[in-house]
Amino acid sequence: MTDPAPGPLLQLEDVHKRFGRTEVLRGITMSVAEGEVVAILGPSGSGKSTLLRCINHLERVDSGRVLFEGRLVGYRDKGGRLVEAPEAEIARVRARIGMVFQRFNLFPHLTALGNVMEAPVHVLGLSRDEARQRAAAVLERVGLGSKLDAYPAQLSGGQQQRVAIARALAMQPRLMLFDEATSALDPELVGEVLAVMRDLAAAGMTMIAVTHEMGFAAEAARRIIFMDEGVIQEEAPPAQFFSAPATERARQFLRRVSRP
Amino acid sequence: MPALAVDWTYIAQNFFSEIVLRGVWMTLQLSVIGMALGILLGTLFALARVSRQPVLRGASLGYIWFFRGTPLLVQIVFWYFALPQAWPSWAPWNGQLSPFQTGILALAINEGAYMTEIVRAGIQSVDPGQMEAARALGMTHRLAMRRIILPQALRVIIPPTGNEFIAMLKNSSLVSLISVRELFLVAKLQYSSTLLYFEWLIIASGWYLILTTIGSVFQFWLEHRYGAASFGPGAGRRWLSFGAKE
Ligand SMILES: Nc1ncnc2c1ncn2[C@@H]1O[C@H](COP(=O)(O)OP(=O)(O)O)[C@@H](O)[C@H]1O
Ligand SMILES: [Mg+2]
Numbered sequence: 001m002t003d004p005a006p007g008p009l010l011q012l013e014d015v016h017k018r019f020g021r022t023e024v025l026r027g028i029t030m031s032v033a034e035g036e037v038v039a040i041l042g043p044s045g046s047g048k049s050t051l052l053r054c055i056n057h058l059e060r061v062d063s064g065r066v067l068f069e070g071r072l073v074g075y076r077d078k079g080g081r082l083v084e085a086p087e088a089e090i091a092r093v094r095a096r097i098g099m100v101f102q103r104f105n106l107f108p109h110l111t112a113l114g115n116v117m118e119a120p121v122h123v124l125g126l127s128r129d130e131a132r133q134r135a136a137a138v139l140e141r142v143g144l145g146s147k148l149d150a151y152p153a154q155l156s157g158g159q160q161q162r163v164a165i166a167r168a169l170a171m172q173p174r175l176m177l178f179d180e181a182t183s184a185l186d187p188e189l190v191g192e193v194l195a196v197m198r199d200l201a202a203a204g205m206t207m208i209a210v211t212h213e214m215g216f217a218a219e220a221a222r223r224i225i226f227m228d229e230g231v232i233q234e235e236a237p238p239a240q241f242f243s244a245p246a247t248e249r250a251r252q253f254l255r256r257v258s259r260p
Numbered sequence: 261m262p263a264l265a266v267d268w269t270y271i272a273q274n275f276f277s278e279i280v281l282r283g284v285w286m287t288l289q290l291s292v293i294g295m296a297l298g299i300l301l302g303t304l305f306a307l308a309r310v311s312r313q314p315v316l317r318g319a320s321l322g323y324i325w326f327f328r329g330t331p332l333l334v335q336i337v338f339w340y341f342a343l344p345q346a347w348p349s350w351a352p353w354n355g356q357l358s359p360f361q362t363g364i365l366a367l368a369i370n371e372g373a374y375m376t377e378i379v380r381a382g383i384q385s386v387d388p389g390q391m392e393a394a395r396a397l398g399m400t401h402r403l404a405m406r407r408i409i410l411p412q413a414l415r416v417i418i419p420p421t422g423n424e425f426i427a428m429l430k431n432s433s434l435v436s437l438i439s440v441r442e443l444f445l446v447a448k449l450q451y452s453s454t455l456l457y458f459e460w461l462i463i464a465s466g467w468y469l470i471l472t473t474i475g476s477v478f479q480f481w482l483e484h485r486y487g488a489a490s491f492g493p494g495a496g497r498r499w500l501s502f503g504a505k506e
Binding site: 056058087088091092094095096097098099101103105106107108109118119122123124164167168171 | 387389390392393394395396397398399400401403407408411412
């Protein structure tokens, strides 16, 4: 099921976003090809989360365009003028883009299985049986085949984040967004989540991962995007970025974080 | 010591009399139906209150402002006497709505204003990350509200709703003013003709206490089942059986 039209899966063109008076994204242009794994690095407050949230229109962009599968996200082009798309249309795009949050955001009133089944049943319209099979399979895939009936409060942070990944995967997305998926975890639990992310990358999933895990970025990503102050400062393959960063800002950043 | 001149035998003879039981039944109907409609109205206006539409938010605010800000007694009289007079052309008011129905309407619309604030507080108590996660999965606002936000908001909504119901049991006595024969009006008619004030007020109060006690026990049970602590082990299972088809 590949897009017949050639071109990148995701494209951002001169995206600007401001909150009040502060401009958080100041002209982001980037593209991601099918199957690519991109790691976004940058200091806290540089706009990484905002960038991810603009991709699936959780935040409205102020100017510029986001194109997913060649189509405008969140807006319709009415003779050159952009008007916000109807909610159902935005929801359909979001259903094809998985998102994993720093704080998991699991639904606490549902079991692991319930969390993963919820959107396939109510968004995709799968029967409960189909959804249950699919959910059990993805939970198995993230190593939680024995925790189907556990509630989030009964799971460790690492397990919860793996449920959250499974919840996104059950929608069979074409793109996965990870926003510091391991930052809220105790150090000993980071590995199990990164392992799942590595497996996904190896299986050919298109991924954009905001991360502070330099090891993961160096090994799993094909490309590093380094952001600071709402601008992409540098874009390079990991080998090049980590050994010979082109900008002074990136060098400073790398001095402060542990290198891979 | 002079004995208190209360005829306990009379009280005992009349406590379960048909006329009293009819009044109790009327009070129960007013309270349960009024409360159910009040919860429905409160939920709708709370959803309006947290929506992105300024018009809906404004309508909700205006509703709360008016119906919380004026006495229930005045509202009851307004619906029954004033509105039909001022607006006779509107069919439902043309003597078509019985005192009982008008009483329920008045109680429900008043209760809805309080429930709006309670449901709103419940919705806003849910971590915004829940809505984000739901929307990121492709849920519309409405679906996310129904499946994700409201079930979690119940924890916060249930305890004050129990208090509202108990208040409703007592406030329903105000519709005696438009001649709905609920518990208080029954007692009033009786003490007016027999002049046994004390006896009839004891009968009425006794029944109010019975009803509110049952209400409190129900509230206690609900809170422990759905309202209490967080979604710990076991708690979640009970949540599931509450709303889901699972
Ligand atoms: N909803 C918001 N309202 C106002 N300011 C925000 C909001 N979200 C983010 N910001 C601000 O935007 C800047 C970038 O935030 P963010 O995208 O979260 O950065 P990062 O993920 O790189 O740490 C920060 O200064 C933050 O305070
Ligand atoms: Mg962030």
